[in-house]
Amino acid sequence: MRSFIKFVALAGVLALALFIAVIAGDDGPWYFAWLVGTTMIVLIAAAGAVLMETQVGPGRGDGEY
Amino acid sequence: MSVVDLSRLQFALTALYHFLFVPLTLGLSVMLASMETVYVITGKPIYKEMVLFWGKLFGINFALGVATGLTMEFEFGTNWSMYSHFVGDVFGTPLAIEGLMAFFMESTFVGLMFFGWDRLSRPAHLAVTYLVALGSNLSALWILIANGFMQDPVGAKFDPVTMRMQFTSIYDLIFSPDAQSKFVHTSIAGFVCAAMLVMGVSAYYLLGRRHREFAARSFRMAALFGVISSLAVITLGDALGRADYLLQSTKIAAIEGLWHTSKPPYEPWKIVALPNDRTQKDLFSIGIPYVLTPLITHTLTQPIPGILELEQKAKPRVAKGIAAVLALKDYATTGDEAALAAFRKNEKDMGYGLLAQRYAPGQDLAKITPAELPGIVERTARATTPNVFVEFWAFRVMMALGFAFLAVFAFGAYYSLRNRLERHPMVMRLAMWAIPLPVLASEFGWIVAENGRQPWTVFGWLPTFQSVSTHSVGYMIFSLVGFVLLYSSFIAAELYLMFRVARIGPGGPAPRPAGAGLAGAGLAGAPGLAEKIWQ
Numbered sequence: 001m002r003s004f005i006k007f008v009a010l011a012g013v014l015a016l017a018l019f020i021a022v023i024a025g026d027d028g029p030w031y032f033a034w035l036v037g038t039t040m041i042v043l044i045a046a047a048g049a050v051l052m053e054t055q056v057g058p059g060r061g062d063g064e065y
Numbered sequence: 066m067s068v069v070d071l072s073r074l075q076f077a078l079t080a081l082y083h084f085l086f087v088p089l090t091l092g093l094s095v096m097l098a099s100m101e102t103v104y105v106i107t108g109k110p111i112y113k114e115m116v117l118f119w120g121k122l123f124g125i126n127f128a129l130g131v132a133t134g135l136t137m138e139f140e141f142g143t144n145w146s147m148y149s150h151f152v153g154d155v156f157g158t159p160l161a162i163e164g165l166m167a168f169f170m171e172s173t174f175v176g177l178m179f180f181g182w183d184r185l186s187r188p189a190h191l192a193v194t195y196l197v198a199l200g201s202n203l204s205a206l207w208i209l210i211a212n213g214f215m216q217d218p219v220g221a222k223f224d225p226v227t228m229r230m231q232f233t234s235i236y237d238l239i240f241s242p243d244a245q246s247k248f249v250h251t252s253i254a255g256f257v258c259a260a261m262l263v264m265g266v267s268a269y270y271l272l273g274r275r276h277r278e279f280a281a282r283s284f285r286m287a288a289l290f291g292v293i294s295s296l297a298v299i300t301l302g303d304a305l306g307r308a309d310y311l312l313q314s315t316k317i318a319a320i321e322g323l324w325h326t327s328k329p330p331y332e333p334w335k336i337v338a339l340p341n342d343r344t345q346k347d348l349f350s351i352g353i354p355y356v357l358t359p360l361i362t363h364t365l366t367q368p369i370p371g372i373l374e375l376e377q378k379a380k381p382r383v384a385k386g387i388a389a390v391l392a393l394k395d396y397a398t399t400g401d402e403a404a405l406a407a408f409r410k411n412e413k414d415m416g417y418g419l420l421a422q423r424y425a426p427g428q429d430l431a432k433i434t435p436a437e438l439p440g441i442v443e444r445t446a447r448a449t450t451p452n453v454f455v456e457f458w459a460f461r462v463m464m465a466l467g468f469a470f471l472a473v474f475a476f477g478a479y480y481s482l483r484n485r486l487e488r489h490p491m492v493m494r495l496a497m498w499a500i501p502l503p504v505l506a507s508e509f510g511w512i513v514a515e516n517g518r519q520p521w522t523v524f525g526w527l528p529t530f531q532s533v534s535t536h537s538v539g540y541m542i543f544s545l546v547g548f549v550l551l552y553s554s555f556i557a558a559e560l561y562l563m564f565r566v567a568r569i570g571p572g573g574p575a576p577r578p579a580g581a582g583l584a585g586a587g588l589a590g591a592p593g594l595a596e597k598i599w600q
Contacts, residue, residue, distance in 0.1 A: 020262055027236075030245035030304060034252060037297050038202075040455065041256060042099040045290040048482070049103040049112070052285050065281035065486050 071535045072144045075548060077515070079137055081508055082552040086130035086559065088507045091205055091252055093123040094198035096290060097178075101194045103286075105187050114183075115283055116194070116570040119263060120179065125562045127175060127201075129555050136548075138164075144541075148522050148532035152230045155221040155238065156211050163207035172201030206248050207253070207272030213244025216514070217312045218523050223415065225393055226410055230526070243312060246305040247514070253298045254510060257470055258503040264477055265500035266567045268493035271486065279571050282494075285481040291474035299467055300301035303360075310361050310515070312368065314450060314522060316517030317361060318372045319456035322347060325371040329358040333370070337461075340453045345373060372450050379446040384438075385411040386418030387430050394431070416526040421445040423530050451519040451582025457514040466506035473499050 024032035056065070066074070097116050104112035138160060141149050174196040181190055214220070220238030221230040238244070264287035270280035310317045317323075322340040324347070325405040333352025340347050363368050370378075392407035393415065408415075418430065424444045426432040433441055444480075473495050480486040486493065518524055 027240045028245055029251045030242075030301070031240075033301070034249040037249075037253070037293075038095060038256075041290055041293045041297070042095060042102065044293055045096070045099045045286045046102045046106070048285045048289040048478075049100075050107065051283055051482070052282055053107060053109070056281075064484055064488075065277060065284075065481070 066538070068536055068538055068541055069530045069533050071545060072537065073529065075144060075541065075545045076137075076140060078545070079133070079140060079548055079552065080515075081511065082556065083130065083133040083137060084508060084511055085504055085556065086126050086133060086257035087205070088251075088258040088504060089126045090123065090130050090201050090261060091255030092257065092294075093119060093126065093262070094194075094201045094257050095256060096263060096287070097123060098191070098194045098198045099290065100283075100286060101191050105191045111282060112570050114279060116280075116287075118566075119283070121566050122262070122563060124175075124179065125559060125566070129559045130171075133552060133555055144534050144536070145522070145532050146534040148527065149531070150229060151527050152214070152218075152221070152523055154251075155218075155230050155232055158213055158232070158235065159207040159211040159214075159238070163204055163211075167200050167203035167207055168368045171197055171204055174200060202252050205252055209248040209251060210241070210244045211238055212514075213241045213247055214238060214403045215521075215523055216247070216518055217241055217243040217308075218526055223412065223526070225396060225405060228397070231524070242308045244304075246301065246308045249523070250298060250301040250305045251507075251510070253294050253301055254503070254507050256294035257291060257298055257467075258507060260294055260474065261470065261496070261503045262500055264291060264474070267499045268477075268496040269567070270570060272490060272493050272497070276572075279478035281481070281486070284477065284486065288474055288477035288481050292471065292478045295467065295471035295525075295588060299471065302464075302467070303361035306361060307363060313517065314370045315375055315451060316370070316456070318370060318375060319451045319453045319517055320460045320513065321361070321369070322350070322453055322457040323357075323369060323371045324373055326374045327357060327369040327371065328366055329353055329362075332357040332367040334360055335457075338457060338518050340411055340457050342450075342453050362380050372453065376446045376450060379417065380442050382414040382417045383421050383442045383445045386414040386416060387421050387438075387442075388418070389415040390422070416521065416523075416528065417445065417449075419531050419574060420448060420520060420528040423448070423528070448520050451517050455516050456513060459509045459516065463506045463509035463513060466502055466509070470499065470503060470506075 020035070021032065024035065057062075097120055100112055100115045103109075104116060141156075174193050178190070178197050181193060185193065199242045217239045218230070220232065220234045220236070222233050223229070224231045232238075263283050267280040267284035267287065271284065306317070306320075309320075311412065322335050324340075324345055331354055333354045334356035335347075335350045335352040337353075338347045338350035347393070357369065358365055358367065363521050389408055389411035392404050392411070395401060395404035396408055411418075421441055422428045422430055424441045426437070473492070476489075476492045477486070477496055478487050478493055479597045520528050520530070522529050
């Protein structure tokens with residue numbers, strides 16, 4: 001049941017995302033660019049931090065940043 | 066100085082003061098969300114420490130941004146009452162939505178973000194931080210939709226009965242090309258400001274070899290955040306430029322110091338020039354050929370109208386506008402349907418007629434004699450151009466700074482990704498000294514947008530000189546001095562608190578020995594005031 005609710009919730013998020021994409025894609029291309037771009041900026045910055053965790057630490061790297 | 070000049074100066078100063086705080090809030094809220102995402106993914110406490118520390122700087126900035134922003138909404142009513150009457154129905158709507166939806170949302174979740182760490186699960190707290198980021202950017206969105214209406218008045222129509230603009234479509238207002246491109250450009254410019262602050266303060270710690278683990282991670286995230294944001298802000302600035310080319314020809318001509326219509330594709334893009342507004346010529350200019358046409362029009366063939374040609378095109382509109390205003394006056398007095406029909410014929414040029422009132426004898430269009438008319442049309446057409454020198458240089462300073470930030474972020478990201486940052490202190494020093502520059506660039510961007518809108522408050526419809534309230538000069542000077550003193554004290558407080566928090570660094574001040582004072586001692590073994598603040 002829990003998995004089903006999760007599935008329905010995520011499907012709802014997907015439907016909303018598609019709805020926003022269709023509306024924004026047609027009439028608000030720059031709003032759509034902001035949504036996609038901001039998500040990308042956040043994820044790339046986060047990926048950089050996660051990458052750092054693989055580069056430093058005991059037995060890895062030379063302690064230099 | 067006249068009441069109009071003083072009202073403009075007061076609004077410009079309060080907006081520029083307010084805009085010192087806004088970009089950082091927009092960007093820091095998104096950066097905090099990014100940092101907390103890593104905390105939730107990796108579970109490493111250092112990322113929570115990062116959210117807490119940079120969150121303090123966000124909090125200081127947020128509080129002062131709110132304090133300086135609240136007065137501005139009232140300023141529309143107190144100093145710009147004619148403007149508020151004319152477009153209040155349209156302009157007030159996005160402002161009200163901003164307050165009721167975005168600002169309330171942001172303020173509510175800010176409380177949860179600061180005080181909810183022990184009360185919410187990690188994913189729930191992360192969702193709250195994202196909602197703060199969304200709220201602050203939605204706040205900017207509604208303000209810029211309102212501003213978009215001033216630049217490109219769509220979604221409304223003038224009603225000759227009520228003598229004000231009334232809504233025809235909120236959808237057109239929200240999706241106006243100017244509002245869209247301005248929002249994305251301004252919001253992402255805020256991301257650049259925040260990234261530079263985080264990168265610069267982190268560089269300060271790394272140079273002093275303090276909080277290295279904390280600073281290296283913050284620097285890495287900020288550099289990557291900044292490099293993509295800088296690329297985006299440049300791209301989206303181009304989008305805004307194209308919207309201005311299509312909607313506000315006088316602004317684009319002033320930005321480029323273009324006195325005569327361009328000759329595609331050769332027309333050079335002026336790198337430096339000394340435009341003279343009085344003679345309407347450049348004292349000198351240096352440009353790069355073949356750049357201007359594709360830069361502005363995204364083609365190699367379309368010409369860009371020059372200021373002198375735009376002024377010539379404005380002349381028939383002024384003559385029609387005078388006829389429209391006279392017919393409107395007649396209709397308002399008599400209710401005559403023929404007068405209404407005459408007004409409808411030239412309605413879209415009404416703003417030019419209102420602008421001509423400035424040069425009419427006693428500011429009354431009915432008193433213009435046939436002999437005076439050509440001179441008044443000439444002067445009014447010339448007044449449709451904004452100050453070219455200010456526009457030209459404000460744009461170039463903003464743009465040069467934008468490209469400089471991209472270089473600083475790119476070097477920072479490159480050395481950070483290779484874990485060789487500490488071998489390049491020059492990059493860290495550059496990052497540190499560049500902290501205030503993105504905020505400065507944002508201020509110049511605001512000058513480009515609003516100076517370029519002149520002589521209108523609502524582009525093509527309502528002249529600035531018609532928009533002000535009927536205050537005395539003394540009242541305006543008194544309130545201007547009050548604002549300057551109050552807002553300067555806000556900035557002093559912001560700088561003091563930001564420097565203080567940044568100097569102390571993450572983790573708070575070192576514990577003070579017992580008996581070293583109230584802040585260090587605490588009561589009956591409880592944490593002292595300083596520790597409580599830092600917890």
